[in-house]
């Protein structure tokens with residue numbers, strides 16, 4: 001058995017958290033490949049090391065009078081690591097590493113280089129703590145010269161490097177170009193590294209250890225005691241992640257998906273719990289009709305009216321052309337006999353709204369255009385919805401009962417999700433109402 005275990009920032013934020021991770025790893029000899037993140041928040045007010053590094057680098061590349069701030073911040077970061085080393089009673093010094101980092105910061109080694117040091121240093125500590133080999137991700141995770149990730153080359157190098165390596169720690173989040181320039185994934189990218197390692201070693205499971213007991217039916221910041229999902233498919237997960245449930249980096253799915261390796265999301269603070277299994281397909285029904293709820297704020301809707309527009313060939317294309325010409329992508333386009341509504345991201349759209357409106361007039365000649373802002377989208381996702389009648393009806397009555405006005409509804413053709421548009425001020429209330437009706441009042 002081979003397992004790849006990735007630990008998130010809060011799971012490695014202090015010596016105490018390191019000890020929890022260590023005992024999880026030692027508890028199962030299959031946990032042979034460890035991917036650590038940088039130390040995260042120890043409490044809600046704390047700052048992640050990655051954010052400190054970004055700040056510190058910003059100071060370092062500014063003019064000279066900020067040099068003092070840069071030194072001070074770097075010292076603060078060093079202290080965070082030293083606290084972990086002392087707490088674990090390790091015979092390890094990062095003095096030499098910090099000297100190099102300081103030098104490279106002054107040489108302006110790059111923002112990605114700066115951020116990557118969070119994972120790099122935590123990896124060194126983790127390897128020393130476990131007695132595992134340390135492999136610098138710069139040697140095995142490959143990016144092209146334009147910072148684009150090279151999946152195949154990475155898999156080739158990683159497979160070869162890990163073939164005869166019994167146990168290793170590979171820091172998450174970064175890699176390097178062939179020339180050695182450090183490049184990071186986008187934020188939360190250690191999840192991707194874990195998935196790449198799992199693919200390369202053909203792991204039986206990719207365990208992703210975090211601070212919640214799996215993927216929860218709804219965001220715990222909105223539903224405080226949300227229940228966890230037992231089994232979720234990759235497709236359902238993708239829908240939920242896209243709509244804001246970012247427990248796992250979106251791109252972390254692809255490397256393991258193609259190999260059929262399941263992901264198990266677990267809680268470092270409650271290792272006895274099974275967590276969530278993310279699989280390709282399952283005959284297991286979810287406990288509730290829906291699998292999960294997620295949502296995003298910050299949308300605008302552009303409502304276009306024209307009598308009998310549904311019989312005018314090319315009308316939709318002309319309207320969308322107006323958005324395309326301004327480089328704006330759309331989220332949803334529900335339509336009726338005389339109306340068509342285009343949902344767009346408010347921050348992308350705001351500055352260009354009048355240009356888009358006049359282009360729609362010019363291209364499609366509508367009777368009226370109405371723009372509405374501050375909308376939110378809520379996605380209700382579930383493989384079980386296809387075979388259950390009345391799901392949409394239940395959603396509406398739950399929302400009506402809570403006085404939430406529904407501005408839009410869109411059911412994907414796969415019947416895997418229903419998207420509802422509500423006003424921003426009703427966002428949390430809408431999620432609570434849907435959670436209540438499907439999970440708490442399970443009929």
Ligand code: ADP
Nearest residue numbers: 008009010210211212215216218219245246247
């Ligand atoms: P890590 O640092 O371990 O990678 P993240 O902060 O990236 O962890 O992801 C876990 C966090 O995601 C949780 O603490 C929680 O606040 C948030 N979250 C948002 N939506 C959900 C959800 N549906 N289920 C679980 N966690 C969620």
Ligand code: ASP
Nearest residue numbers: 037050173187188189190
């Ligand atoms: N440390 C990085 C971040 O904060 C990567 C990660 O945690 O996955 O985004």
Ligand code: MG
Nearest residue numbers: 008188191247
């Ligand atoms: Mg994360």
